[in-house]
Amino acid sequence: MKLTDKEKRMLNGEMGFPVQKGMQIMAALGESFGAEKMLEVNNVHMPGASIVVAGEAGTRFVEEMYDKGGRFCAFTTTNPGAIDIDNWRELGIDEEDAKMQMRLTSAYEKMGAVICGTCTPYFLGNVPRKGEHVAWGESSAIAFVNSVLGARTNREGGPSALAAALTGRVPAYGFHLDENRRGKILVKVESKINGATEYGTLGYYVGSRTKQDIPVFEGIPQNASIDELKSLGAALASSGAVALFHVVGVTPEAHTLEEAFGGNKPELELKFGLKEKEDTVELLTKSKSSDVDWVILGCPHTSIREFHDIAKSLRGRKIHSGVEFWVCTALPVKAMAERMGYVEEIVNAGGKVVCDTCPVLLPARKLAQKKNLNSVTTNSAKMAFLIQGQHGLLSRYGNLEQIVEAAVKGMWR
Ligand code: F3S
Numbered sequence: 001m002k003l004t005d006k007e008k009r010m011l012n013g014e015m016g017f018p019v020q021k022g023m024q025i026m027a028a029l030g031e032s033f034g035a036e037k038m039l040e041v042n043n044v045h046m047p048g049a050s051i052v053v054a055g056e057a058g059t060r061f062v063e064e065m066y067d068k069g070g071r072f073c074a075f076t077t078t079n080p081g082a083i084d085i086d087n088w089r090e091l092g093i094d095e096e097d098a099k100m101q102m103r104l105t106s107a108y109e110k111m112g113a114v115i116c117g118t119c120t121p122y123f124l125g126n127v128p129r130k131g132e133h134v135a136w137g138e139s140s141a142i143a144f145v146n147s148v149l150g151a152r153t154n155r156e157g158g159p160s161a162l163a164a165a166l167t168g169r170v171p172a173y174g175f176h177l178d179e180n181r182r183g184k185i186l187v188k189v190e191s192k193i194n195g196a197t198e199y200g201t202l203g204y205y206v207g208s209r210t211k212q213d214i215p216v217f218e219g220i221p222q223n224a225s226i227d228e229l230k231s232l233g234a235a236l237a238s239s240g241a242v243a244l245f246h247v248v249g250v251t252p253e254a255h256t257l258e259e260a261f262g263g264n265k266p267e268l269e270l271k272f273g274l275k276e277k278e279d280t281v282e283l284l285t286k287s288k289s290s291d292v293d294w295v296i297l298g299c300p301h302t303s304i305r306e307f308h309d310i311a312k313s314l315r316g317r318k319i320h321s322g323v324e325f326w327v328c329t330a331l332p333v334k335a336m337a338e339r340m341g342y343v344e345e346i347v348n349a350g351g352k353v354v355c356d357t358c359p360v361l362l363p364a365r366k367l368a369q370k371k372n373l374n375s376v377t378t379n380s381a382k383m384a385f386l387i388q389g390q391h392g393l394l395s396r397y398g399n400l401e402q403i404v405e406a407a408v409k410g411m412w413r
Pocket of ligand 1: 080119138140234298299300301328358359360361382383386
């Protein structure tokens with residue numbers, strides 16, 4: 001792998017231990033994927049920002065990087081942690097977990113990260129341009145930045161994103177290269193799809209069949225919203241490992257079907273009709289009980305437009321006593337929702353607006369036991385899938401109207 005003089009100095013330790021460690025990680029990654037050179041990056045979205053992922057060992061490693069002089073040279077935002085920084089006690093998070101999370105968050109902050117604690121940093125102004133090389137972690141954010149914004153990232157994990165932030169470099173392989181961004185599988189969307197939940201249903205179905213391959217969607221309306229596309233990407237990246245998708249006539253590298261496939265023929269064709277839609281919805285509901293106890297909205301984190309819809313659907317209604325109703329979001333989006341009165345409407349109805357975290361990235365099993373919560377009811381295909389796989393809580397899946405109805409009655413029909 002060809003390194004510049006500056007990169008060689010980084011690797012030799014001339015710029016300190018953290019930079020050397022970071023460059024060792026990047027060089028090893030580059031060698032194993034056959035990269036010919038490094039690319040400069042000035043934009044990192046940091047996964048591994050939760051103690052549920054990093055654990056004590058990961059937290060100590062990040063602290064060590066700071067203690068030994070590590071400072072980020074790339075603009076860096078952080079993924080959700082395990083606590084709402086301002087309201088963790090009210091949510092029932094243990095002090096011991098909160099303390100460890102604060103150590104990890106503090107180390108990232110002191111190295112120069114913007115602590116935004118969200119999987120939707122693109123709602124807060126971290127919006128890389130088309131063709132820009134970046135180093136992002138968090139599967140839903142990766143799918144969004146590659147597909148909807150047209151920037152270029154591989155699926156960075158905690159150590160490689162940390163290395164990119166310290167060195168400002170990523171190896172040139174995978175989705176950074178034109179030849180790896182072309183579609184492989186054609187998906188004909190034959191059923192009408194409407195709303196973020198249905199886009200999630202589509203994404204879950206397709207992701208479970210394409211695995212890592214790049215799907216190209218034909219038949220998605222030209223006016224698909226940003227929230228619908230974020231939901232599509234999040235679900236594709238959870239049932240599969242999709243990091244890039246194209247929607248003909250909608251996403252920036254797919255003005256035409258031919259452009260999306262780079263002139264190649266699809267290796268496989270899938271169709272998504274009414275039957276596929278209904279079967280997928282059924283698959284995502286695992287709980288047999290009709291009792292609703294924990295409702296989770298905001299996966300990926302709630303946008304201001306979604307806040308508007310949630311507040312409207314709760315207007316004049318009260319959430320059933322005993323139902324935990326969470327709307328997860330980023331702090332600046334909450335501030336805007338407060339100004340618009342949406343937060344007040346949600347809280348008055350009996351809900352909670354939760355920032356900086358997500359139920360998959362906090363100790364959800366422990367919290368559920370403490371609060372006697374047995375299942376999760378959600379409008380997110382990603383949440384329905386992960387909360388069960390990672391925390392053992394059974395899911396119920398439906399659209400916003402169904403969820404609000406169930407939250408008010410305390411019962412799922
Ligand atoms: Fe975001 Fe958590 Fe969902 S990180 S995409 S809210 S699982």
